[in-house]
Amino acid sequence: MPNEPSTAPILIKAENLERAYHTGDDVVYAIKDIDLEIYQGEYISLMGPSGSGKSTFFNMIGALDTPTGGTIAIGGRDLRNLKPSQLAYLRCVNIGYIFQNYNLIEVVSALKNVTLPMRFRGLTEKEAVEKATNLLDSVGLGQRYHHLPGELSGGQQQRVAIARALANDPSLLLADEPTANLDSKTGLQIVELLSQLSDERGVTVVSATHDHNMLAVSDRVVYLRGGEVERVVDREDLDIQVGHIE
Numbered sequence: 137m138p139n140e141p142s143t144a145p146i147l148i149k150a151e152n153l154e155r156a157y158h159t160g161d162d163v164v165y166a167i168k169d170i171d172l173e174i175y176q177g178e179y180i181s182l183m184g185p186s187g188s189g190k191s192t193f194f195n196m197i198g199a200l201d202t203p204t205g206g207t208i209a210i211g212g213r214d215l216r217n218l219k220p221s222q223l224a225y226l227r228c229v230n231i232g233y234i235f236q237n238y239n240l241i242e243v244v245s246a247l248k249n250v251t252l253p254m255r256f257r258g259l260t261e262k263e264a265v266e267k268a269t270n271l272l273d274s275v276g277l278g279q280r281y282h283h284l285p286g287e288l289s290g291g292q293q294q295r296v297a298i299a300r301a302l303a304n305d306p307s308l309l310l311a312d313e314p315t316a317n318l319d320s321k322t323g324l325q326i327v328e329l330l331s332q333l334s335d336e337r338g339v340t341v342v343s344a345t346h347d348h349n350m351l352a353v354s355d356r357v358v359y360l361r362g363g364e365v366e367r368v369v370d371r372e373d374l375d376i377q378v379g380h381i382e
C-alpha cells in the first residue's frame with residue numbers, strides 16, 4: 137500500500153509557484169501561488185477544467201519549464217540551483233514522462249524506444265536490451281518488441297511509453313492525461329498498470345487527468361482552478377465521491 141502522506145518523506149515541494157505568460161500588455165497567470173507537498177510513494181491526480189494549469193504545473197514539476205516566481209524542489213534540491221547538466225540528468229534518470237499522445241520515436245522499434253534512455257545513461261546494448269525486454273513484459277506488451285509504434289494500438293503504444301518512462305528506475309513518474317486518447321476499457325487497464333507500478337516499485341506518480349477511473353487509485357486528488365489549488369481531497373474522502381460518480 138502507498139505510504140501514509142504524514143510519515144513519508146517529501147519528494148516534491150512547490151512554494152508560491154507562479155508561471156506567468158506575457159502577451160503584449162496582457163499577463164496570463166497559468167499557475168499562481170501554488171503551495172503543495174507531494175510525498176514519496178504517493179499517487180496524485182491533478183484534476184481541473186481545461187486551462188486550469190495542469191500541464192503547466194506538470195511541466196514545472198518535470199523541469200521542462202521554469203517558474204516565473206516561487207520555487208520547486210525535488211528531493212530537497214531547489215531546481216533553480218541545478219546546472220543544465222544536472223537538470224538533464226534529473227530528466228533522464230530521476231523522472232519518467234508519459235504523455236497523452238505517447239511521444240514515441242516513430243522510426244524505431246518498441247524495444248529501441250525503451251533501450252535509448254538506458255544507453256544515454258551508459259548501459260551497454262546487451263544490458264539495455266535485457267532490461268527493456270523485462271520492462272516490456274511487465275507492462276504487458278506481449279511479444280511485440282520489434283514492432284514500430286505505428287504498428288501498435290494506442291493502448292500498446294502507451295504501454296511502451298510507460299516502459300520507457302521506467303527505463304532508468306525513476307523515483308517520479310509524471311503523466312499528462314495518459315488515458316485521454318484511449319477507449320474507456322483500455323484507459324482503465326493503463327490506470328491499473330500505473331497503480332500497480334506505483335505499489336510495487338514505490339514510485340511516486342503525479343498524473344494530470346480528466347479520467348474518473350484515476351480517482352479510485354489516487355492517494356490524493358489536487359483540484360486546480362484558474363491556476364490555483366482549489367482543494368486537495370484525500371483517499372478516504374475520495375472513495376465516497378467515486379461511489380457517487382459511479
Ligand SMILES: Nc1ncnc2c1ncn2[C@@H]1O[C@H](COP(=O)(O)OP(=O)(O)OP(=O)(O)O)[C@@H](O)[C@H]1O
Nearest residue numbers: 157164165166184185186187188189190191192193
Ligand atoms: N505558451 C503559452 N502562452 C500563453 N498562455 C499560455 C501558454 N501555455 C498555456 N497558457 C495558458 O495557461 C493556462 C493553463 O494552461 P494549461 O495548458 O496548463 O491547462 P490545462 O489544465 O493543462 O488544460 P487542458 O485540460 O486543456 O490540457 C491557459 O489559460 C492557457 O491559455
Ligand SMILES: [Mg+2]
Nearest residue numbers: 190191192344
Ligand atoms: Mg493540459
